[in-house]
Amino acid sequence: MELPSYQSLQDLYFAAEAWFVTHVLTWGTAAQAAFILLAFGIARLISPAIQRKLKAKQSDLSLWPSIRRFCALSSELALPALWLILQLASLVLATAAGFPPHLLDIVASLLTAWVVVRFLTGIMRAGYWSRVVAFVIWSIAALDILDLLEATSAILDDLSVTFGDLRLSALSVVKGLITAGIMLWIATSLSKVLEQRLRQTRNLSPSLQVLSAKLAKVLLFTVAILAVLSTMGIDLTAFAVFGGAIGVGVGFGLQKVVSNLISGVILLLDRSIKPGDVIEVGQTYGRINSLGARYASVVTRDGMEYLIPNEDLITQRVVNWSFSSPEVRLKVPIGISYDSDVNLAIELAKQAAHDTERVLDNPKPTCLMMGFGDSSIDLELRFWIEDPANGLANMRSAVLLKIWEKYRENDISIPYPHREVILRKEPTAEGTE
Known part of the structure; x- marks a missing residue:
């Protein structure tokens, strides 16, 4: 590790000492410092009133968002901006009076750099990071204004570590x-x-x-x-040396990660599933909220969000309810007693489906007789919907409720299972009572 030389540190010290004695330890500097503190005090007293007015404009929803954003940013810069205006005024007066304003000039330059940099980074809308970037840029500008940028760069460049042919310094x-x-x-x-x-x-x-x-x-x-x-x-070519090691690491340690990544690309390319589709994977039924590099986000009707790996969507059986068309046909089994009017029951079932919201009129609901059961005549109602994302179970429930109401009004009974039990008396043995 290379440290800065003694001669460079000594030259920096003497330069700082000479600058301090020449520019700081004077009556003129003390007077300028008083003007600086006075300008700051006045700005500190006036800025709260300006900030309150700007915040009121910021809360006015009738203004355009860009204007409200400008008011919010101006509110944050009210104090330094007002201080800068007063500082520039004192600088003009000192120059007109023939007074050497070197300290006033430095402070005005620093304030100008801070206001400009903070305003530009405030447009970034990055919160914490915008302030970090503003501080870094302002620090560089401040060192340049004070003629310390080259000396600081030289010191940071001397602080270095060498790894073979690679020299890594604090400046880099x-x-x-x-x-x-x-x-x-x-x-x-x-x-x-x-x-x-x-x-x-x-x-x-x-x-x-x-x-x-x-x-x-x-x-x-x-x-x-x-x-x-x-x-x-x-040197970017040095990374080629690690290519083999990275390949081995991917082959052994990152199999699942790479598999999910490639599966995600395949899913996006073949468009078998996409955001907004309603799918069923295993016991999970819901709408695809987003597709990521490693997983797909599926939100169920219960509000639960499942993160399903992309590999499972490739290797497992997936039911996409809205792949080619959002229209889905639902089937509802119905059982009526043998004493009921079958034709009337079929018409009532179709009418119940027709009267239920979300059921499509085209294709029309149909009801078929499927067979003779042990205790009932088996019917099956079939109808179509076009919004499976809004739920299937609640749709079946609504249709069954309508059927139940119409069957009760028209004396169509739904039978209970019947079981016939026959008791046989075993013959007694001869000669026994």
């Missing part, structure tokens, strides 16, 4: 972190914009929209990571 790490934050933010923002645009494209099916968005996201993040590694001075 800092550059890599800054580049990583910027590139990852750009990749995330671009992927969100592309995903929104793809969802609005009507020429693409939902499965192709999801696949295109995933591929674009992977590509953008790959480019971002490669850019970060290149900024840090890492």
Whole structure:
């Protein structure tokens, strides 16, 4: 590990000492510091009133969202912006009076950099990360304004570690972190914009929209990571050495992960299932909420969300109730007594289905006689619906309830099972009583 040389540290110390004695330990500097503190105090007293007015505008729903967003951001910058205005005014007065305003100039430059950087990063809408990026960029600008950027860069570059032909310094790490934050933010923002645009494209099916968005996201993040590694001075060809080891790791340790990933791509390409479809896998019945790289999210009628691995959707038997058409035919078995009017029972069953919501008029409901049972005549009502996502069991229940009401009104009875028990008396043996 290389440490900064004694001579470089000594030169930095003498330069800082000379600057401090020349620019700080003077009466002019003290007067400028007083003006700076006075401007800050005035800004601190006035800014709360401005913030209250801006927050009131922010809560006004009649304004456009962009204007309300601008008011929210301006409310956060009210104090430094007002301080900057007062500082610029004092700088103009000092210059007009022929007073050397070096400290006022430095503070005004720092405040200008902070307001501009914070305003631009506030547009990112990334919360915590926007503040981190703002602080990093402002720190670099502050070092440049104070003429300390080159000296700081030299010290960070001297702090280095060497691994063979690779030299990794603190400066390259800092550059890599800054580049990583910027590139990852750009990749995330671009992927969100592309995903929104793809969802609005009507020429693409939902499965192709999801696949295109995933591929674009992977590509953008790959480019971002490669850019970060290149900024840090890492030779990308060195990763070819690890290709064999990565292949072995994938073959043994990541079988399921790779299998689910490939299965997800296959599902998106062949469009066998897509978001919005109603499927049944094993004992799970529900609507596909989203398709991920590793699993599919299926929301049941109970509100439970199952994360089914993509491999199971490829290898297991899957019932897609809305694959080619959302229309589904349901069957309801019915049993009536032998004393009932069969033709009337069939007509009442079809009428009950017709009177139930969600049942389609075309194709029409039908009712067939299926056979003679032990205790009843077996009928089967068949009807169609086009919204299986809203439930099947509740649909059968609603139809059966209508049938029950109509059968009671027309004296159509539903029999109980009958069992006939015959008791035989065994003959007694001869000569016995």
